[in-house]
Amino acid sequence: MSFKIVEQAPARLNRSEQAVPGSNTKFLEKAAAGDADVVFLDLEDAVAPSEKEQARKNIIAALHDLDWSGKTVSLRINGLDTHYMYRDVVDVLEAAPDKLDLIMIPKVGTAADVYAVDMLVTQIEAATKATKRIGFEMIIETALGMANVDEIAGASPRNESLHFGVADYAASTKARTTNIGGPNAEYGVLTDPLEDGSRAYYWGDMWHYAIARMVVAARAHGLRPIDGPFGDIKDAEGYRAQAMRAAVLGCEGKWAIHPSQSTLANALFSPSEKEVAQARAILDAMAVAEKEGKGAVTLNGKLIDYASIKQAEVLVNKAKQVAGG
Ligand code: GLV
Numbered sequence: 001m002s003f004k005i006v007e008q009a010p011a012r013l014n015r016s017e018q019a020v021p022g023s024n025t026k027f028l029e030k031a032a033a034g035d036a037d038v039v040f041l042d043l044e045d046a047v048a049p050s051e052k053e054q055a056r057k058n059i060i061a062a063l064h065d066l067d068w069s070g071k072t073v074s075l076r077i078n079g080l081d082t083h084y085m086y087r088d089v090v091d092v093l094e095a096a097p098d099k100l101d102l103i104m105i106p107k108v109g110t111a112a113d114v115y116a117v118d119m120l121v122t123q124i125e126a127a128t129k130a131t132k133r134i135g136f137e138m139i140i141e142t143a144l145g146m147a148n149v150d151e152i153a154g155a156s157p158r159n160e161s162l163h164f165g166v167a168d169y170a171a172s173t174k175a176r177t178t179n180i181g182g183p184n185a186e187y188g189v190l191t192d193p194l195e196d197g198s199r200a201y202y203w204g205d206m207w208h209y210a211i212a213r214m215v216v217a218a219r220a221h222g223l224r225p226i227d228g229p230f231g232d233i234k235d236a237e238g239y240r241a242q243a244m245r246a247a248v249l250g251c252e253g254k255w256a257i258h259p260s261q262s263t264l265a266n267a268l269f270s271p272s273e274k275e276v277a278q279a280r281a282i283l284d285a286m287a288v289a290e291k292e293g294k295g296a297v298t299l300n301g302k303l304i305d306y307a308s309i310k311q312a313e314v315l316v317n318k319a320k321q322v323a324g325g
């Protein structure tokens with residue numbers, strides 16, 4: 001272990017993160033009654049410019065009038081390059097102090113972006129004598145944000161999570177796709193000719209680098225890495241596959257742009273009984289090994305050692321968090 005201790009963000013369940021446009025009061029009501037771990041009330045890209053002001057009003061009313069208990073509630077503000085952003089923060093925090101848990105900063109590009117929002121939020125919290133300290137979630141969705149992902153992750157003690165915003169990231173990097181997430185048939189490899197002369201084509205995951213890079217930056221700063229949206233609402237199998245590969249890489253959750261996706265994410269980002277049983281077996285076997293003065297043993301023919309204890313603890317601790325204990 002390094003001498004530097006990485007402080008962990010406050011532990012929150014973040015298996016599903018549901019997006020709800022602030023302009024749609026019906027959707028706001030549905031989200032409050034839904035099963036998502038985190039709901040973000042959107043003032044940014046799902047809200048037309050002509051509706052921004054009304055959306056702020058709807059969100060303030062929803063924060064006061066709806067029952068959000070059992071959920072983490074976030075506010076996606078507009079980007080720092082717009083003239084909406086300061087009013088998003090000022091109007092909502094002043095009118096509904098102590099109601100939000102998180103603020104989501106979209107299209108973050110530098111540590112200074114986070115610093116600027118931190119300054120504003122800190123002043124408002126002091127002025128309103130807020131008792132709840134707001135945390136930050138940052139969407140990594142531009143080439144600049146990805147290039148500066150480490151400094152962004154470490155920019156404020158309020159930081160809790162990094163999110164991969166695949167749609168804006170594709171636009172920013174000028175990737176050749178108009179899908180929101182998901183695979184691309186053009187991104188693959190053709191094998192050399194096989195014995196019978198045929199060649200196989202394997203699709204790759206064009207988002208692998210971006211997600212893996214974000215996961216490393218998030219974990220290096222004690223933050224939760226969260227995978228972003230998957231646009232094909234009807235394709236549950238596709239959503240499952242995207243979520244699972246993000247979970248395997250270390251993400252703690254995924255966005256839901258429809259309530260059905262939050263139900264899927266909750267299940268997919270909870271470790272399965274089989275995984276937890278295997279993790280417990282590793283911990284038991286290592287406890288016996290330790291008593292016998294051994295640092296490494298085999299379990300079902302596979303080597304396990306002290307690193308295996310840490311891997312197993314990740315799963316067991318997540319299962320405890322899901323169970324609420
Ligand atoms: C999310 O904001 C995205 O751009 O994918």
Ligand code: MG
Binds near residue numbers: 045106141
């Ligand atoms: Mg975006």
